[in-house]
Amino acid sequence: MDSVLARVSEATGVPADLLGGFLSVLAASAATGRLPGRADIDGLRECGALAAERGIPLRVLADACLHAAEITAGGAFGAVRRGMAAYIEGYEDAQRAALRQEEEARRLFVDDLLQGRADAERAEHFGLRLAGAYVVTVVRPGTPVTAGDPLVKGIEQALVARFGSHNILVAVRDGLLVCVSPGALTAASGEFTHHVRSALTDWRAGVGRPHRGPGGIVTSYREAAGAIDLGERLGLRAQVLKAADLLVFPVLLRDREAIVDLVSTVLGPLTSARGGPEALLETLEAVFASQGNHTAAARRLGVSTRAITYRLERIRRLTGFSPSDSTQRFTLETAVLGARLLEWPAHPLV
Structure with a gap:
């Protein structure tokens, strides 16, 4: 049997220690006509797992089994069938275990990466070079996604196909879709949101700035996730919000006392309006969003142009500020943004 083992190993490149049990099974089956027992099958399954761990292709392992059977089998082809099935089962079990380990390692890495605990060696394993500048894009779907969602794998494969495997990381964290891409690869974020748009109907994205x-x-x-939160608080319509476009808002929020004073002083008088201040605030928002065009603002709100003119005059009388004056317009617009950040008038100013 040793000579047969050597011939098969030399011909196929499969190590002899992985084939000895199979040849013994073939010889016993040829001699007795019996199929291999549980212990024999378990041994072959272990050899299949070892082959997977050593990186031997399954096709090569199967070829070695058939080559051995061709030399020795005689009437033992039933043993060949069961033996090969055991090899394959062990091989596939090992591959599934390796995949589960990789997925868990990836999940832990993403958690560490987004908390600043990732090291360069682990990052290299997942295709990131931490010395460079990276941009993070975050998508908040209407329904949270999980790491095993086919959507995640599909988007990552599409991005890797275009930009390469050592540039992009797509992952899930806390139900959010996260894409990490090099700052120099400016098209990656847009490509990511393009695939999201094709796969989801209810979603909003935030794009952080590049940092090293x-x-x-x-x-x-944090900038990307914060951009989504700001968009929701401000009632912004855009699905993709860039942190670079929203830098003024964190500045406003850093001095809460000052913004509370501004909103109270400039917009506080609107509380005396019939029906409350909300309709007048919406009018200001529509006018500012339309660059002062009353017709466009009316179209946004579904009212007449005359109603817009009337409301703006009412605002001027109550507050003393008019959007038609450039200095007063800036003060009014800042106050309106501050009101949305503070969720006023739904929440009182304190």
């Missing part, structure tokens, strides 16, 4: 190093990825991630 592990801490930079954390900063960009």
Whole structure:
């Protein structure tokens, strides 16, 4: 049997220690006519797992089994069938276990990466070079996604096919879709949101600014998630919000006392309007969003142009500020944005 083992190993490149049990099964089956027992099958399954761990292709392992059967089998082809099935089962079990380990390692890495705890060696394993600048894009779907969602794998495969495997990381964290891409690869974020748009109907995205190093990825991630939150608080219509376009709002929020004073002083008088201040605030928002065009603002609100003119005059009388004056317009617009950030008038100013 040793000579047969050597011939098969030399011909196929499969190590002899993985084939010895199979040849013994073939010889016993040829001699007795019996199929291999449980212990024999378990041994072959273990050899299949070892072959997977050593990186031997399954096709090569199957060819070695058939080559051995061709030399020795005689009437033992039933043993060949069961033996090969055991090899394959062990091989596939090992591959599934390796995949589960990789998925868990990836999940832990993403958590560490977005908390600033990832090291360069682990990052290299997942295709990121932390010395460079990266941009994080976050998508909040209407229904949270999970790491096993085919959508995640499909989007990552599409991005890797275009930009390469050492540039893009797509993952899930807390039900959010997260894409980490090099800052120099400016098309990646747009490509990511393009695939999201094709797959989802209810979603909103935030794009952070490029920052360097592990801490930079954390900063960009927080900016992207913060952009989504700001968009919802401000009632912005855009599905994709860039942190770079919203830098004024964190500045406003840093001095809460000042913004409370501004909203109270400029917009507080609107509370005396019939029906409350909300309709007048919406009118100001529509006018500012339409660059002062009353017709466009009316179309946004579904009212007449005359109603817009009347409301703006009412605002001027109550507050003393008019959007037609450039200085007063800036004060009014800042106050309106501050009101949305503070969720006023739904929440009182304190």
